[in-house]
Amino acid sequence: MVGAGPAGAVTAALLRRFGYDVEIWERARFPRHRIGESLPPRAVALLRHLGFQANGFAVMEGHTSVWGTTEPHRAVFEEGYGLQVDRDRFDQLLIDQSSAPVQFGRIVTDLLKEDGKVAGVRWNHGQTRARFVVMATGPGKGSRPLRQSATFGYWRNSNHPHGSQANDTIIESFADGWVWSLRLASDLRNVTVVFDSPGLSYQEAIRQTRFVRQMMEGAALVSKPLGCDASWQCAASFAEPGMLLVGDAGSVIDPLSSQGVYKAFCSAMSAAVVINTCLKRPELEAAALDFFNEEERRTYDGYAAGSVATFRAEQRWPERPFWKARHSLSTWDVQPRAFSVDIASAIEAGRAMDLTFQNAAGVRIAQRPTMSGSFIELNEYLVTTTFDYGYRGKYAALFMTVHRALSSAKALQQLIADLSRTAAYRFILPPVERPVLLHVIAYMYREGLIESVSTSA
Numbered sequence: 001m002v003g004a005g006p007a008g009a010v011t012a013a014l015l016r017r018f019g020y021d022v023e024i025w026e027r028a029r030f031p032r033h034r035i036g037e038s039l040p041p042r043a044v045a046l047l048r049h050l051g052f053q054a055n056g057f058a059v060m061e062g063h064t065s066v067w068g069t070t071e072p073h074r075a076v077f078e079e080g081y082g083l084q085v086d087r088d089r090f091d092q093l094l095i096d097q098s099s100a101p102v103q104f105g106r107i108v109t110d111l112l113k114e115d116g117k118v119a120g121v122r123w124n125h126g127q128t129r130a131r132f133v134v135m136a137t138g139p140g141k142g143s144r145p146l147r148q149s150a151t152f153g154y155w156r157n158s159n160h161p162h163g164s165q166a167n168d169t170i171i172e173s174f175a176d177g178w179v180w181s182l183r184l185a186s187d188l189r190n191v192t193v194v195f196d197s198p199g200l201s202y203q204e205a206i207r208q209t210r211f212v213r214q215m216m217e218g219a220a221l222v223s224k225p226l227g228c229d230a231s232w233q234c235a236a237s238f239a240e241p242g243m244l245l246v247g248d249a250g251s252v253i254d255p256l257s258s259q260g261v262y263k264a265f266c267s268a269m270s271a272a273v274v275i276n277t278c279l280k281r282p283e284l285e286a287a288a289l290d291f292f293n294e295e296e297r298r299t300y301d302g303y304a305a306g307s308v309a310t311f312r313a314e315q316r317w318p319e320r321p322f323w324k325a326r327h328s329l330s331t332w333d334v335q336p337r338a339f340s341v342d343i344a345s346a347i348e349a350g351r352a353m354d355l356t357f358q359n360a361a362g363v364r365i366a367q368r369p370t371m372s373g374s375f376i377e378l379n380e381y382l383v384t385t386t387f388d389y390g391y392r393g394k395y396a397a398l399f400m401t402v403h404r405a406l407s408s409a410k411a412l413q414q415l416i417a418d419l420s421r422t423a424a425y426r427f428i429l430p431p432v433e434r435p436v437l438l439h440v441i442a443y444m445y446r447e448g449l450i451e452s453v454s455t456s457a
């Protein structure tokens, strides 16, 4: 395990529970400062679920944003509470609870490869073999669709609101960037600014805000403002035989989301299961590595799409270079699918019984890797040429039943009659009410999995 951040510590802990000997190698000496202190409720819940304790940190019950408007908007979390953590103590706590031995001051410089497989690492004092190497080394060298830096400083005596709101994460946009702020249990306030206006200083940037500026009136900056890279990054591949890139080593998302640590936990969970599969069921190694690549890529794309949507919600300064650059990130734009709203509604309402449907071209059933307990397995899903991941979730089996029933074109009336006779439909699947079946068929039509023969002719 290379890297003792959240990704490394959680992967190590889970692999230890699977019974593996794990050692963490870390180039720094702890405690070391790391930015990224706001843990949303789902990160805290996942941490608890994984058996970690995180006590003594400031409890966050909501967040306040000033975005797209001058009015602050406060949202209280309904799904639990988050934490504002000082990362030097938090990261130490994670490695302590991982129960894996940690070697500090070991700098991994390269991967050791044999027969096309990673077989260990080269480091500052030699080389060491390992059955599997996890690179949890933080931001790497992936492609960077958005280059940006962040400048952060710690303050005392800010005028934050009292009560539980004092621990809110605060986000405020301004003409040349945005500010992110939180208060730690030590009463230190982190104010981080992401901006790209040459010549603008950290303090001048804060003065461009309204809400944060008021909060910082009379506050004292107690640390020298430091810059750090905050660019988006994504590796071309996250996995190869004998090695995984976990957490930020694989991809880095925009700090706007405050989800980097949560993403690292999720990546660590997948990594532990993938490694367990590679080592105990080598016949599934290729499927397990595919799974990791696919999940990590999809996760990154999902966060990227979310950040783009948030940037586009700020339309007060569309001509300013900062916002123009972010509004023009179009890679994650969803291309609208062509379908008839009338037909979709008619299917759902049971008014399309005479219409004939068939499977759309390129839609097929394929074996796709899935996480099942502590292993990756292959299961059947309906896939398309553009969505190789496959349609999953509650109705995945029903999608495949409909697809099989439509091996030849038929009227909706006939399709439903055939389905009700299908053993898979009646016995294997849980009972499905007719409105649910119509809803699923309408969904498949909207997704382009089936098409109406009459309209496409």
Ligand SMILES: Cc1cc2nc3c(=O)[nH]c(=O)nc-3n(C[C@H](O)[C@H](O)[C@H](O)COP(=O)(O)OP(=O)(O)OC[C@H]3O[C@@H](n4cnc5c(N)ncnc54)[C@H](O)[C@@H]3O)c2cc1C
Binding pocket: 002, 003, 004, 005, 006, 007, 008, 025, 026, 027, 028, 034, 035, 036, 037, 038, 039, 106, 107, 108, 109, 136, 137, 138, 139, 150, 192, 228, 229, 230, 246, 247, 248, 249, 255, 258, 259, 260, 261, 262, 264
């Ligand atoms: C400005 C900013 C604000 C952020 N805010 C938040 C936030 O509010 N909430 C949130 O969840 N996330 C936030 N993040 C993201 C968060 O910091 C990261 O996602 C998180 O730290 C990733 O954890 P990791 O374990 O993958 O990597 P890291 O925490 O970077 O850990 C990697 C470790 O690997 C070690 N290492 C590196 N190279 C080597 C080597 N060659 N040999 C040995 N050891 C090595 C490093 O010393 C380090 O300890 C923010 C990021 C930025 C830039």
